Amino acid sequence: MTTPTRYQGLLNRYAERLPVTEGMQIISLNEGDTPLIQLQNIPGILKKNVDVFVKFEGLNPTGSFKDRGMTMAVTQAVHEGSQAIICASTGNTSASAAAYAARAQIKAFVLIPEGKIAMGKLAQAMMYGARIIQIQGNFDDGMRLVKEVAETAPVAIVNSINPYRLEGQKTAAFEIIDALGACPDYHCLPVGNAGNISAYWRGYKEYANSTETLAAVVDKTPVMCGYQAAGAAPFITGGPVDNPETVATAIRIGNPQSWEYAWQANRESGGWFDAFTDAEILETQKLLADQEGIFCEPASAVSVSGAMKDITSGKIPEGSLVVCTLTGNGLKDPDTAIAQCDVNPTAIPAQRQAVEQAILESL
Numbered sequence: 001m002t003t004p005t006r007y008q009g010l011l012n013r014y015a016e017r018l019p020v021t022e023g024m025q026i027i028s029l030n031e032g033d034t035p036l037i038q039l040q041n042i043p044g045i046l047k048k049n050v051d052v053f054v055k056f057e058g059l060n061p062t063g064s065f066k067d068r069g070m071t072m073a074v075t076q077a078v079h080e081g082s083q084a085i086i087c088a089s090t091g092n093t094s095a096s097a098a099a100y101a102a103r104a105q106i107k108a109f110v111l112i113p114e115g116k117i118a119m120g121k122l123a124q125a126m127m128y129g130a131r132i133i134q135i136q137g138n139f140d141d142g143m144r145l146v147k148e149v150a151e152t153a154p155v156a157i158v159n160s161i162n163p164y165r166l167e168g169q170k171t172a173a174f175e176i177i178d179a180l181g182a183c184p185d186y187h188c189l190p191v192g193n194a195g196n197i198s199a200y201w202r203g204y205k206e207y208a209n210s211t212e213t214l215a216a217v218v219d220k221t222p223v224m225c226g227y228q229a230a231g232a233a234p235f236i237t238g239g240p241v242d243n244p245e246t247v248a249t250a251i252r253i254g255n256p257q258s259w260e261y262a263w264q265a266n267r268e269s270g271g272w273f274d275a276f277t278d279a280e281i282l283e284t285q286k287l288l289a290d291q292e293g294i295f296c297e298p299a300s301a302v303s304v305s306g307a308m309k310d311i312t313s314g315k316i317p318e319g320s321l322v323v324c325t326l327t328g329n330g331l332k333d334p335d336t337a338i339a340q341c342d343v344n345p346t347a348i349p350a351q352r353q354a355v356e357q358a359i360l361e362s363l
């Protein structure tokens, strides 16, 4: 008999580094193990000699990195006997929570901001059978309500204030080192609630100088670069933002729950925060699709907006190894994608000559 090598998700792969205990029923959709893709054309556009890789988290089972935290959090919730989970969400957490709850055969309650959630994410929560509660408020209102309700209702919170979420999410840093056989010099991330940047920093610190890595032993950690949307940038303004607004709905958050952890990552790694306008974010989203064939969410693209700016200015020097996390899949938000594309809306006759003419015109 041969040893099975089929990939079975990140709790299985990194069990020794996670709070996975004997006899736990693992709730998994084989999340993780996402591709680390080297950008081939954008560095040339910048005329800079840098190695830039994107960790394409949009290829997780529900299309975002949220699945990493959710497999751990739902596994723990089921282990503790929970029959229901609850979260506030800008969309992706609700999609992920709904899927893992379906897998575990428990209930998921999701609080989402009315009218401010991308169509694909709403479709997912509906299909996976979540109990959807639309609130006339934003993510921050939803987060506050979830905390209040969970004090009395028999529901487990699976937002990133649940410590098991960050544990699961830190595995992305492990995968990057295992794939590169080295630690990046700079790691660029979008920052909303700030759980992900905190989780990556934890993962990198745990892997540094560890002899149990799957690949090389690395003796360093990267500089952590966090990027926000200009209309939802509490790490730039220095405090909570009351009415966060951005086309990048996944990071439309004014009061980040992992505020302290993120500042810690910033201080300890010698990193920085920066913010970009919606126009800049959408331009990068299009550039990634156009130039590299990678279609990510608007929120994800801000990590590359940041990397491009800092590589251009030399803040990230030539010769650096840079990794950007593309947090979610572009298919989540088709409306925003289509709205920014300039396609010819007029149809032509279904005739060979007309088609040939159309091709010649745009060659």
Ligand SMILES: *Cc1c(COP(=O)(O)O)cnc(C)c1O
Residues within 6 Å of the ligand: 064, 065, 066, 092, 093, 160, 190, 191, 192, 193, 194, 195, 196, 197, 250, 251, 297, 299, 300, 327, 328, 329
């Ligand atoms: C959740 C999410 C983010 C923000 O991550 P935080 O951990 O909240 O900072 C960014 N992009 C996408 C696509 C997300 O789903």
